[in-house]
Amino acid sequence: MATGKQMKKIDMTTLDTASRKISLGKLRKAGMAVVLLVVLAGGGYAAYRMATGDVVASRFTVNNMNCPACVITVKEVTGKLPGVVEADVSLAAQDVTVKYREKQTGPDQIRDAIAKAGYPIKLDGIFKPGETGGDRGVVVTVNGKPLFTKDMKVPLGADKSGPKDKDDALAFFSLVGKEILLQAADAKTVVIQPHEIETEVQNVFKGQGVSKDDFVAWMTATYGSPEKYYQTVGQRLGIRKLLDEDVLESVKDPQEKNKKAMAWATERFKEADVKVVDLALREKLHATAGQVEWKSFWPRMISQNSELKALLVR
Numbered sequence: 001m002a003t004g005k006q007m008k009k010i011d012m013t014t015l016d017t018a019s020r021k022i023s024l025g026k027l028r029k030a031g032m033a034v035v036l037l038v039v040l041a042g043g044g045y046a047a048y049r050m051a052t053g054d055v056v057a058s059r060f061t062v063n064n065m066n067c068p069a070c071v072i073t074v075k076e077v078t079g080k081l082p083g084v085v086e087a088d089v090s091l092a093a094q095d096v097t098v099k100y101r102e103k104q105t106g107p108d109q110i111r112d113a114i115a116k117a118g119y120p121i122k123l124d125g126i127f128k129p130g131e132t133g134g135d136r137g138v139v140v141t142v143n144g145k146p147l148f149t150k151d152m153k154v155p156l157g158a159d160k161s162g163p164k165d166k167d168d169a170l171a172f173f174s175l176v177g178k179e180i181l182l183q184a185a186d187a188k189t190v191v192i193q194p195h196e197i198e199t200e201v202q203n204v205f206k207g208q209g210v211s212k213d214d215f216v217a218w219m220t221a222t223y224g225s226p227e228k229y230y231q232t233v234g235q236r237l238g239i240r241k242l243l244d245e246d247v248l249e250s251v252k253d254p255q256e257k258n259k260k261a262m263a264w265a266t267e268r269f270k271e272a273d274v275k276v277v278d279l280a281l282r283e284k285l286h287a288t289a290g291q292v293e294w295k296s297f298w299p300r301m302i303s304q305n306s307e308l309k310a311l312l313v314r
Contacts, residue, residue: 053103055085056128057146058110060096061231063120064194065089070119077113081105088145092185092238094231097146099129122227125150139278140172142179149278151175154223156307158233159204163305168281169289173301174308176294180272181265182235185242192237200233236311243312258313262302265312269298 083104138146152171165171219229274294
């Protein structure tokens with residue numbers, strides 16, 4: 001009688017179950033490894049933050065930037081500082097916003113670096129990105145650029161005449177509209193020379209009929225500093241130059257010029273991405289204008305007498 005080893009029957013169900021157990025075991029080990037890496041990375045990041053500090057930002061008024069090379073220079077000198085994350089330089093606005101880690105550098109070091117590069121500079125505020133409310137907090141972003149409560153208090157006009165934005169809605173409209181137009185000027189690389197600003201300031205000074213000391217005192221009381229006043233004058237000239245060269249060059253009739261200037265501004269307003277991030281400001285705008293969202297807000301404000309409209313219409 002023939003004999004032989006009996007072969008065990010392979011149970012596919014049993015084999016599949018065993019395979020799943022092995023796979024689950026591997027997954028558990030891999031999962032634990034991932035969790036361990038996340039914990040270690042989190043701990044490392046926490047230690048890094050403790051050593052370098054949170055990301056904060058400072059904005060500076062930078063006078064005498066008069067060409068695209070100036071923007072590159074300011075970006076380069078700030079970028080070489082330890083802890084600097086990003087520098088946003090605006091030629092038209094004559095300002096720079098620098099984000100940095102607060103334990104690695106600070107506003108004094110940033111100011112000194114830009115001053116050594118040859119640009120008069122003044123600290124215009126320190127804030128934490130994402131923080132809202134108060135003079136140090138962001139109240140609105142215009143195409144991503146932050147603006148602050150105190151910005152709404154700085155007049156757009158260069159002298160004592162002209163309309164004043166007395167309520168929050170008009171001040172908000174003028175502030176956001178001005179920023180939109182300054183960004184348009186940056187896109188076209190509009191350049192205002194320091195001597196043009198100086199000439200305009202001297203013309204305003206003569207028109208005020210006051211002493212030099214009184215004029216400086218007025219600049220400081222109204223705008224916060226003479227540097228801020230010069231910045232405001234430069235911004236006005238930049239917007240006017242953009243309008244004259246890009247929109248109104250071939251238009252002769254004054255009424256047609258005003259109509260075309262407002263139509264051009266309207267197109268810029270339509271395209272802008274404006275976000276009101278401060279709840280207190282949202283409530284004020286809703287109470288005074290009945291609207292908060294920019295695309296609904298600006299059409300209700302554009303016909304009113306505001307500092308922005310006085311800048312656009314001559």
